[in-house]
Amino acid sequence: MLVLGIETTCDETAASLVRDGHEILSNVVASSADIHALYGGVFPELACRRHIDALIPVLTQALIPGETIDLIAVSKGPGLIGALLVGMQAAKGLSIAWHKPLIGINHVEAHLYSAFISFPQSDWLFPSLGIVLSGGHTFLVKISGIGQYELLGTTADDAIGEAFDKVATLLGLPYPGGPPLEMLARKGDPTRFSFSPGKVKKNPLNFSLSGLKTAVFYALQNLVLDEQNKADLAAAFQETAFTDVASKAAIAIQRFPCRGVYLGGGVCNNQRLKEILADRLSPLPIFWPPPELTLDNAAMIAGLGFHKFRQTPVSDPLDLDVQTRIPVV
Numbered sequence: 654m655l656v657l658g659i660e661t662t663c664d665e666t667a668a669s670l671v672r673d674g675h676e677i678l679s680n681v682v683a684s685s686a687d688i689h690a691l692y693g694g695v696f697p698e699l700a701c702r703r704h705i706d707a708l709i710p711v712l713t714q715a716l717i718p719g720e721t722i723d724l725i726a727v728s729k730g731p732g733l734i735g736a737l738l739v740g741m742q743a744a745k746g747l748s749i750a751w752h753k754p755l756i757g758i759n760h761v762e763a764h765l766y767s768a769f770i771s772f773p774q775s776d777w778l779f780p781s782l783g784i785v786l787s788g789g790h791t792f793l794v795k796i797s798g799i800g801q802y803e804l805l806g807t808t809a810d811d812a813i814g815e816a817f818d819k820v821a822t823l824l825g826l827p828y829p830g831g832p833p834l835e836m837l838a839r840k841g842d843p844t845r846f847s848f849s850p851g852k853v854k855k856n857p858l859n860f861s862l863s864g865l866k867t868a869v870f871y872a873l874q875n876l877v878l879d880e881q882n883k884a885d886l887a888a889a890f891q892e893t894a895f896t897d898v899a900s901k902a903a904i905a906i907q908r909f910p911c912r913g914v915y916l917g918g919g920v921c922n923n924q925r926l927k928e929i930l931a932d933r934l935s936p937l938p939i940f941w942p943p944p945e946l947t948l949d950n951a952a953m954i955a956g957l958g959f960h961k962f963r964q965t966p967v968s969d970p971l972d973l974d975v976q977t978r979i980p981v982v
């Protein structure tokens with residue numbers, strides 16, 4: 654079954670063709686991060702306008718002449734309302750014009766699927782721990798199967814990628830701040846500042862990142878912002894945030910007979926995160942998404958769409974609606 658995936662939740666316009674949930678035939682992404690960099694964060698109205706300009710060229714590039722599409726899968730949310738609408742309306746139009754079924758996909762669930770996509774279904778390990786660390790989401794889930802999740806922890810305030818972006822701004826780094834912050838942290842001493850991770854009384858597996866961000870803000874008030882000070886702050890922030898993720902993941906895997914850990918989201922590009930998790934969760938196998946599927950993309954939407962289509966009958970495409978917020982489970 655060949656699935657066309659369409660993704661427009663935030664600042665990436667993406668389209669992809671994936672066969673049978675695994676074989677990626679095309680994966681095209683156009684990012685509008687360059688405009689948002691001028692403002693230090695995503696400017697929703699400009700993101701929407703870029704989707705309108707980029708979607709047809711991206712689709713044209715992703716489609717392969719001679720390949721017949723069986724299903725269209727589109728991100729239905731969570732995301733920016735205007736951005737979601739651009740992808741959804743295009744998907745509805747194509748579904749009606751081509752007489753093909755259309756399925757709406759939860760973008761966050763698709764981030765988790767990106768770590769499954771490269772493996773045949775017979776190799777998937779359940780129950781497993783799912784960890785999504787992205788610009789908009791931070792959560793831990795028990796995965797009993799595709800579509801069967803139990804939420805174990807989420808963030809009470811900032812998402813982890815958002816906290817990286819905000820701390821990067823404080824340190825004078827460009828947007829999106831995760832990659833330059835990681836580079837800077839390599840030159841820093843993570844032990845020079847002792848920051849504490851946020852605690853959430855209600856649930857020890859929940860995250861709180863705004864206090865850590867504020868701690869960086871106060872620490873830098875008393876410093877000359879030279880390269881070494883900035884690098885030490887970046888390293889201490891990164892180390893505290895990732896050690897917190899690893900500690901909570903270590904608690905989570907004790908709660909059920911966990912057979913593996915699957916990660917998704919842009920923050921998974923970070924090498925230090927890989928080291929810390931490998932160290933703390935060993936000997937459990939850890940599955941990372943391929944680098945081209947960490948950030949927003951449509952291959953994860955098409956891949957998950959294939960499985961969801963087999964699980965749930967689709968309705969009239971015109972009944973599908975976007976949702977700016979959708980619970981993970």
Ligand code: KG4
Pocket residue numbers: 663786787788789790813814815817818829830831832835918919920921922923924947948949
């Ligand atoms: O998955 P994604 O596109 O976001 C959402 O769908 O919400 O990930 C983008 C986020 C940004 O916050 C970016 O700063 C962060 O991922 N990121 C990183 C790294 N690369 C991207 N954070 C830390 N270290 C990195 N190397």
Ligand code: ZN
Pocket residue numbers: 760764787788948949
């Ligand atoms: Zn995303």
